[in-house]
Amino acid sequence: MNVSERYCKLFRDMRCFQFYIRKKKGEPKTTKLNSVQSSFTDREVRPSGSELNSLNASETSTESRGRSHFPNLSQRPSNLRVFTFLDLKQATKNFSRSSKLGEGGFGCVFKGVVRSSEDPAKKLDVAVKQLGARGLQGHKEWVTEVNVLGVVEHPNLVKLIGYCAEDDERGIQRLLIYEYMPNGSVEDHLSTKSETPLSWDMRLKIAQDAARGLAYLHEEMDFQIIFRDFKSSNILLDEQWNAKLSDFGLARLGPAEGLSHVSTAVVGTMGYAAPEYVQTGRLTCKSDVWSYGVFLFELITGRRPLDRNRPRREQKLLEWIRPYLSDTKKFQQILDPRLEGKHFLKSAHKLSHVANRCLARHRKARPNMSEVLEMVNEIVEASSRVGNPQAPLKRREPMPTTMETKAQGKRRFMNKKIGDGG
Known part of the structure; x- marks a missing residue:
């Protein structure tokens, strides 16, 4: 044949x-x-x-429970x-x-x-x-x-x-x-090789955009879609740096009314998949919520969920960060070193709490994506009052000329004298 x-x-x-x-x-x-x-x-x-x-x-x-297939184009405009x-x-x-x-x-x-x-x-x-x-x-x-x-x-x-x-x-x-999405994927910009690392304000915006996309798929239509392959490489950035979910080849319809899950073959990307889905093949929208929680820690740390190139204790992101989450001073040690300043420390810590709720071991304890979106919105609003939302990307400042260097040195010397005299 x-x-x-x-x-x-x-x-x-x-x-x-x-x-x-x-x-x-x-x-x-x-x-x-x-x-x-x-x-x-x-x-x-x-x-x-x-x-x-x-x-x-x-x-x-093993699509034994619930639905798994989408409305065909002939039945919807x-x-x-x-x-x-x-x-x-x-x-x-x-x-x-x-x-x-x-x-x-x-x-x-x-x-x-x-x-x-x-x-x-x-x-x-x-x-x-x-x-x-x-x-x-x-x-x-x-x-x-x-x-x-x-x-x-x-x-x-x-x-x-x-x-x-x-x-x-x-x-x-x-x-x-x-x-066409000219600014590539979020994974590209979180990479250590990226020449345009994302600012904290931009990372918060991406978290907000991604949560909106998932909330729409889960709760805002007359049928539910489970993304099933949510990860940073499947989040693309348009010309205005708006984040959009892409690659729906593994998506599934959620369970029919009265059923708790859809049973499927286990597919996805290691490091993002929810533990109950990996173990049983039982798929729910809370599987996407788990993946979103992993992604938040990816934004916070700048690290991939699974990285075999790092020391053994640091290869699995969720295991590596665990000892640092309870103490604010320790928490600073897991922040992406490419992030500058400390104005974002408080919002980063709040975002880690949202991530922890998404990563509850029992899926029923995880919030719905609409609840997650509300929490992220609050963090974004609080951050915009103290942060600098006008600079979405970290930009390299041009090196000062020789004359500028001399002038800066002279100003520093005069300031020192004024301070001493005071």
Whole structure:
């Protein structure tokens, strides 16, 4: 059976699942059933930067409790554009190396330029993600991305502009076209190699934006989406440094009303996954809350959740920070050394308390993301009164000239004399 026949068989074998539409708060709890198409299952975990960062996944899905599939595009309004493969070849200069932005588990990502659908005379920068040669599992992730981002829209979710699904002489072409995020991922800027380390004010804003995105997915729609792969590399920054969640290939619908969890194969990134999910495969929105707590400590320390290049006692972030959290003086020792000044110390300590609540061992003890967002909002507001929100990024000051150095020295000498005379 060739590749095209396998895909045809996949769509022939689609079965209809039913899921419950969640009612808004205050509305009566009436049950409404919608039919959705099952067009994907759990996939094996992808490497994320390093094989060591990946969780092992079982080969088959065990979606035994609750729903796992998304409303299909045919059942909900969608503004997604359909691109031809030729369109995208032209947009990316034939997928040239000079256009390549990076490579992930899905495949390669290229920068491209397309014409705006609203104004054809206007050009639009986009990121084009091309499905790699991973066969059926990669296609399932592609379908998930289209189904999720085709029906959700929020300022803190990366916007999917369109997609391409074509068969040509070279095989099946599956591509996704997103809004271009020029400032890369949060992981890029937290890296020690980054030339633009994030200021504390910007880190707080990113924490706030990410919490808004998760709260929307969990609580603000008529169905719940569990992100399942929340991490710093999946949080991208636009031109104004607004943070947006990206990469929904592992997302799942939350449990149906009356059920506590969805049972799935264990996938994700080591260091971010909630312990009960790793141990049992039982997935809830509180799994995302745990991952968010890990991310907050990543913002505070500037360290990755799992780093094999550090001394053995410092490789696992949550274990390393534990002895430093109770004492304010000790707490300073785990702060990212690239952060300057001490005006942020109080808000950093408050943010660590939020992180600790998200990292409660029992998932029921963790707050909902709407509660987390409220706590982060309070910290941001308090910090803006004493901090310096006008400088989102640490900037390198130019070196003073020889004349400036002499003048500064003279001023310091005069100040010293004045002080002595006083």
